[in-house]
Amino acid sequence: MIEKREFYIDGRWVDPSVPDACDVINPATEQPVAVISLGSAADVDKAVTAARRAFKTFGETPVDERAALLERIIKIYQGRTSEMDEAIRLEMGAPRRFAREQQTPAAIGHLTATLDALKAHVWERPSPRGGSLLRHEPVGVCGLVTPWNWPINQIAAKVAPALAAGCTMILKPSEIAPLSALLFAEILDEAGCPPGVFNLVNGDGPGVGAAMSAHPGIDMMSFTGSTRAGTSVTRNAAPTVKRVALELGGKSPNILFADADLETAVRFSVESCFSNSGQSCDAPTRLLVEHSIYDKAVALAGRAADETLVDTPEKDGDHIGPVVSQLQYDRIQTHIEKGIAEGARLAAGGLGRPNGLETGFYVRPTVFADVTNQMHVAREEIFGPVLAVIPFGSEDDAIRIANDTPYGLAAYIQTGSPERAKRVARKLRAGSVYINGASPDWDVPFGGYKQSGNGREYGEFGLEDFLELKAITG
Missing domain, CATH: 3.40.605.10 (Aldehyde Dehydrogenase; Chain A, domain 1)
Structure with missing residues (x-):
């Protein structure tokens, strides 16, 4: 002690x-x-x-x-x-x-x-x-x-x-x-x-x-x-x-267009959401996916979540650990319960601890599909490894959904078009916009709208x- x-x-x-x-x-x-x-x-x-x-x-x-x-x-x-x-x-x-x-x-x-x-x-x-x-x-x-x-x-x-x-x-x-x-x-x-x-x-x-x-x-x-x-x-x-x-706080949108490298973009999206056990204020917790690739993206996200390793902090490896406290664990479970009750579809994870981890505040990496932007899991900052996947139609539709949040800390864009990336980035109401997996330097301003x-x-x-x-x- x-x-x-x-x-x-x-x-x-x-x-x-x-x-x-x-x-x-x-x-x-x-x-x-x-x-x-x-x-x-x-x-x-x-x-x-x-x-x-x-x-x-x-x-x-x-x-x-x-x-x-x-x-x-x-x-x-x-x-x-x-x-x-x-x-x-x-x-x-x-x-x-x-x-x-x-x-x-x-x-x-x-x-x-x-x-x-x-x-x-x-x-x-x-x-x-x-x-x-x-x-x-x-x-x-x-x-x-x-x-x-x-x-x-x-x-x-x-x-x-x-x-x-x-x-x-x-x-x-x-x-x-x-x-x-x-x-x-x-x-x-x-x-x-x-x-x-x-x-x-x-x-x-x-x-x-x-x-x-x-x-x-x-x-x-x-x-x-x-x-x-x-x-x-x-x-x-x-x-x-x-x-x-x-x-x-934040509830950062992550817009995935059909012209992106789908498997790479989805893998990045899931890993970024779950990093630090989902306990990052700028985590991309709302994955907005274009209709034409929606079903495939949900399947890939569910698979990536299932493959996310959860283990003890004492071990050295690329796994996530527990969330910070019993209070935080209980709050995340309540958020997951509300997502299920509102009709969001579990593509991976869910309530309870991962198998074999009965002691410690471990949360199952969870992906909700068929989420609307008015559902609880799309509005509230969950602060755990929980991803909400939301379909969109047009570019304007994606921007509208992305900005329809009380938060504005960060936003993410996945696209094969540099012109679209710049165009959309200018319209997002967030302090930081990350394109195709880019990360900032230590001298780049960080803060929110x-x-x-x-x-x-x-x-x-x-x-x-x-x-x-x-x-x-x-």
Whole structure:
């Protein structure tokens, strides 16, 4: 059992104001692997005090000094990647290979892209017509709230640009998956991050998260999580009129046209939906298929789902692991039940656990066919390995269905026509559009339209989220 009850505040590991033990559960065994303590408003106050004091000097540090800090963090992180692999495996059930090849390296991607953006950024420039100086300055003290599904990815996507901008911060990682965050705090400490610049307080949303959102000493909230929770952050932040950046839920469409390489496109579609056990906010969970290839695509999707391996995270291989918690498992089962009740046809999977995996929060890879876009499984973010297949007629029909969602985080297009791909991509209301299996670089902006949030992360766009713009005239 790992004991991690302390918080990192003002450059030291300190005890919580009021101990409140919380078990960290291994999703594969359903047993505790660590104990942390949940914080309170009093702990947030301590962290904010430290961050405000540190901002007076850190906000004025030269760019070279902040770049050197990021370089030290990168070097130390690279030496501790095996520890990060293990932390992510234990806290959220990522299989060893997936943790090693996808989850852990994400932090390096964000740190290096932010470092490049910092070195290239123009901090002062004349106004377009002259007579004024336009100057970028750090926002100030930032509250960072991160989720459990890509834990170190989202931590690095916020901490790196906040440091680069000259901000100070308080991080509240998910209480479900806090081990990677605690390890990252050790790395920042080893890298010589000045006291008070980075602070970590564990806790839940109603306790620590709400206290951060409402705190008058915090100038900005950057939140990644559900749309429901993002709404709460915004509401709590409103009285202090602080900046709020949100990266929220998604129900991303994946449009498959008849001129695509069908087998390759369907295989990509299923694998992308089920990756990370379906626990990605930008997963292509609605597969829209042109009528003429619909039956064949459904058969191929069902076969791909049946061939998707589900196994324990301890094993090294190309399989998916459990979902993160009993609560999440139960929610997914409820979604599957609703899909069946509404008349969607099961092409693969269904209720219950895969054969041979009776312990652990494992979900059967599931494909629903004959889905209409008004069904529950087409409207709600399920956050599990569940794919909804929807037929469409014309190109305009596909675009209409794709955009008929409260979300707008990502969209996907599979077609053999570059002209069609560009034409359709321009009409999709989503922050990111991926064509024929393409994936972005770390400096490509990430964020959503509509109820998928506001603001953009990654590279120079993430850096700008943490900057104010000042005009000096005269």
